[in-house]
Amino acid sequence: MYCSQRKTLLQHKLLILVFCLNLPSAAESCPGACICYSEPKVTISCQQQGLTAIPIEIPIQSQRIFLHNNKITLVRSTSFTSCRNMTILWIYSNNISLIESGAFYGLDKLEEVDLSDNVNLKSINPATFRGLVHLHTLHLDRCGLLELSTGLFRGLFSLQYLYLQDNNLQTLLDNTFLDLANLTYLFLHGNKIKSLSENVFQGLINLDRLLLHQNRVSVIHRQAFHDLGKVMTLYLFNNNLTVLTGEMMAPLVSLQYLRLNGNQWVCDCQARSLWNWFKQFKGSSSELECHLPPQLAGRDLKRLQSSDLEGCVDSFNQIRTSVFSTKTRSGKLPTADPPLNSHDGSRKCCQPETDKSFIYEAKGKTGPSSHSSQSSPNNPLKDKENIAKTKYVETDPSKNGSNKQINDSPFGTYPTIVDTPLTKLKPEFLDPIEPSTVPTKKRQGCSKKNKSKAQCRFTQPGNSSTLQLNLSLLIPPLVWSLLLFC
Template sequence: MAVVSLLMLMTALAFAAPDWMDCPTPCKCKWSSGKKTAVCEGGGFSSLPDNLDGEMQVLYLSDNYISRLARDAFKSVGLLNLQRIFMSNAALQEVHRDAFRDLIILVEVDLSHNQITSLHPETFHGNERLRVLYLNGNPLRRLVQAQFPPLPHLRSLELDGCQLEYVHRNAFVHLSALETLSLRQNLLRNLSEEVFMNFAHLKTLVLEGNPWRCDCELRGFRDWFLLSKLHSVPLTCSEPERLADRLWENVPSEEFACPPRVFVSPQAQVQAEAGGNVSFGCHVTGDPEPQVSWLYEGYPINHTWLVIEAEEGLLDKWANISVYNVSDADTGVYTCIARNILDTVSLNVTLVLPEVVTATTVSKSEGSLVWWGLVIVSVTLGCAAVITTIAVCCVRNRNRHHRRNLKASVSFTDQEKKLLDVSIATTTDRGTGSCEALGPDLELVEPPVHITIESEPLPLAVFPPPPEFSGSVLPTAAYGNIFISVSGQAGVPRNGDPAAEATRHSPLRQHGSPRHRRR
């Protein structure tokens, strides 16, 4: 009887489930394809389950709410023997670069249809046995240089529907064993053939469903792709409009072209000095090679003193113009024209000379009493003393300007204004400097001041006129050199005989504008 009981106990133990199959609810643990498998799909998990047996080889965690895989995510819960991990549609947003660290026998990972926007290039570092990787449906947008670490056994990589707009030419440089690459249903308009130069074993390349722009940037890849025999579904053009919906293989290679583009240098308006030299040009790109020409005021250029030079290049060139001894005959609009089989484009450059603007205003008066007082004082002191004082002040003022190289408008002191006004009123004979024409019966007339202002159209260092010579009639443009001349009637005797006309020129030079008055 004892023997029978012992045999029954041993039989029950033989048919009892092993401990690793005692999964926490809602997971189910079982053998599947000869692997210890934990099925935790749709279990409402917000993190990895931490009470699974450490011998688990396959883990299904799809349709959960695990937003982040932290550093050592699987190692920290004792799942170091995992070979396959399935986490599609699990609300993943972030994957730490070391999330899969120390999973040295991992061969397959599925992270499809999550919200992963980027993967660190060192993600999967050390998972050297990885053979299959699914990243479909994640908004990755860009694959950067060396996007994946060395994975010498990776055979299949799927990146469908990842909103990819850019793939670096060296994105897959460490995936030399890749046999299947799928990039369907992305936003790719262009690819370089260099992306795939490292693939000695590539057998399948899936690219349909991308909005390809069939221009010169895609020509190299188009030619390589059609020769590679890797495609099973023909690719079509989305852009430009003239090639929309046409199959790559039905569009000749030379029609994968780019229209010309023109850029002017240094700017759209160039200022030159009369009698000087000036150079300007245009930068042209295009494929096929664009032809470049220049027009002046809409007509072919025939100036014998104008030199056109070109730095030749098939797809990128400069066409420069040099004008020597510039005059008014050279000013105007120059047009750079570039053309190839697709289009003709142009851009204008305007050559200008500085403008000269003349305006007249009236000096500010100190009042009739001041004028009469100054006349009496000047007559009493003598014409010779007044003229000497004015000459000394003018010489000192000019020397001080040149010595200090002032960069502000010249302004007269009250004393200088009085002396200047006296000199204007008392100087009637410019040849002799005689004061004999002055008399007590003179009626003084306030003289007009004529100001010539050179306006600089370009943003040079220019300054407004001094306040003594400002008025509402001055132009609003920037001010350069200012020249002031004063002329007027010195006085009329009471007996009706006209007095000699008094004229005095007083040039006012504003430092800060290096040019003299334009010839």
């Protein structure tokens, strides 16, 4: 009798357990506009759903959150409070204009944040990314940024890839990147940067690729590159440069790929030190088309003879006249500013104590749309999933104000003559490797293991179909053992 009662009680408990395992978790349900799945990582995918706000019921176990291609305008300080397991956040191609202070506080497992293509995000609070010690990739390109606040990247010791291209940056402050000792790729092209100061790149001791093309750079401090001993790729094409010196380039001991075309080079005695530096440079370079003096116009500085550099341009008037007589890419006549440290309008030449890195800036100069870059194929921190990331081209003019096709080539595509064609670079520089952690743009269907659409919804790891199956296999042996025992 006693054994029979125990058997009945045990059977009731097992039935209750099985029933509970089949109940969906109300607290961890998937938001209605989203698809949730747990393999290969716990993911909530809500892209292209017309969302105007971040869903409030994001499951707390979520590791990857995809909210791109919506109409979200604000990231609140409480938007991700419960998402302490999040490693990847994609919220690009929205209408975000404000990120409240503390929006990412406590998310110390974050490895990648993509905020690109939010054209109204003109400034970011300097404490926004504070504490993200495992962040290795940060996308802030095409955000309309006007400045980089002091301390914005402070403490991001793990950061390797920083995308800042196609914004409206005009100035880079000293020590902006001071804590980024592990940064390898820095993309600053397509901005309006006018000068590079002595300590602007201080701390970037492991930087490999620096893209600064299509800016308005006219002044480079002679020690601006002093921490860039590991840089292999440097792009300065399509700026307002007229003079560089060998002293400036000397710290770039690892340089292999250099592009300086699209500047108005003055090929006189001021160019001799750069000409000498090129004699020992073993890498690949674009041509440096001479603009002045007139008899050398159109020739490549690197291919000149020593005797060609004996004279000096005697007056700034020559440069100004030449600049005013040449239309810019936009079809408008540029204006010219007086040279730095010049009081009488004339340019003294060939004095070693004078910093010859000045430029006469043509303010009206503009160029074609610039290029962004994809991550390196050798990113050890990326998941090795073959999921292709394709940023949608915005077709609603009221949303992001642009429907230009995105070009993510790491190299410029402007025609130029190079010593060694840039199309023959090493495979790791040319192969377009797509990020490995990107969701597909279609809703995820059931895996082969699932039997119904209901099983595609998000559930607690302990409530997964696999666990249910394992327990269902264990229940019969337990029941028979009890019956035999009794």
